[in-house]
Amino acid sequence: MSMTTSASVPAGSTDAPASSGTVTDRLVEANAQYAAEFTDPGMDARPVLNVAVVACMDARLDLHAALGLDLGDCHTIRNAGGVVTDDVIRSLTISQRALGTRSVVLIHHTNCGLESLTEDFRHELEMEVGQRPAWAVEAFRDVDQDVRQAMQRVRTSPFLLHTDDVRGFVFDVKSGLLREVDPA
Numbered sequence: 093m094s095m096t097t098s099a100s101v102p103a104g105s106t107d108a109p110a111s112s113g114t115v116t117d118r119l120v121e122a123n124a125q126y127a128a129e130f131t132d133p134g135m136d137a138r139p140v141l142n143v144a145v146v147a148c149m150d151a152r153l154d155l156h157a158a159l160g161l162d163l164g165d166c167h168t169i170r171n172a173g174g175v176v177t178d179d180v181i182r183s184l185t186i187s188q189r190a191l192g193t194r195s196v197v198l199i200h201h202t203n204c205g206l207e208s209l210t211e212d213f214r215h216e217l218e219m220e221v222g223q224r225p226a227w228a229v230e231a232f233r234d235v236d237q238d239v240r241q242a243m244q245r246v247r248t249s250p251f252l253l254h255t256d257d258v259r260g261f262v263f264d265v266k267s268g269l270l271r272e273v274d275p276a
């Protein structure tokens with residue numbers, strides 16, 4: 093195959109050795125392979141299962157594999173800790189009000205990086221750069237309590253349409269198993 097009109101792959105990139113270039117170059121190469129086998133599933137933007145999953149960004153948590161999800165099934169909203177910040181509420185509000193989701197699943201996990209931080213992180217940052225960040229670190233000690241707090245923030249948000257099906261879990265990075273956290 094020579095040049096295609098739809099892809100912005102540079103000419104000759106298919107023969108380029110994978111070892112050269114940055115990690116991003118590697119990802120872009122992988123995408124060309126993905127796109128070559130991709131067929132338009134013809135879906136619209138509304139998640140098939142009407143669910144939004146809020147989870148930690150942790151690299152060991154493969155949400156689609158761990159939850160048996162397929163392309164188009166859900167919204168995934170991720171950040172450090174899976175914390176329900178104002179921006180997560182923003183995404184959930186759009187998810188529910190514009191794109192029809194009704195259920196919220198919150199997933200934190202064992203051995204989270206936020207367990208080893210404290211709010212001192214914020215102070216140290218301020219000392220270093222001369223400016224205090226507007227955001228909280230949201231470090232925690234008790235993962236169950238952190239999940240409960242996340243559930244509470246979703247349930248009490250005035251912006252969300254559906255807060256009756258909100259469940260929280262801890263994913264075990266060693267076993268791959270989810271454990272549900274009692275909201276009480």
Ligand SMILES: [Zn+2]
Pocket residue numbers: 148149150172173174201203204205206
């Ligand atoms: Zn984490």
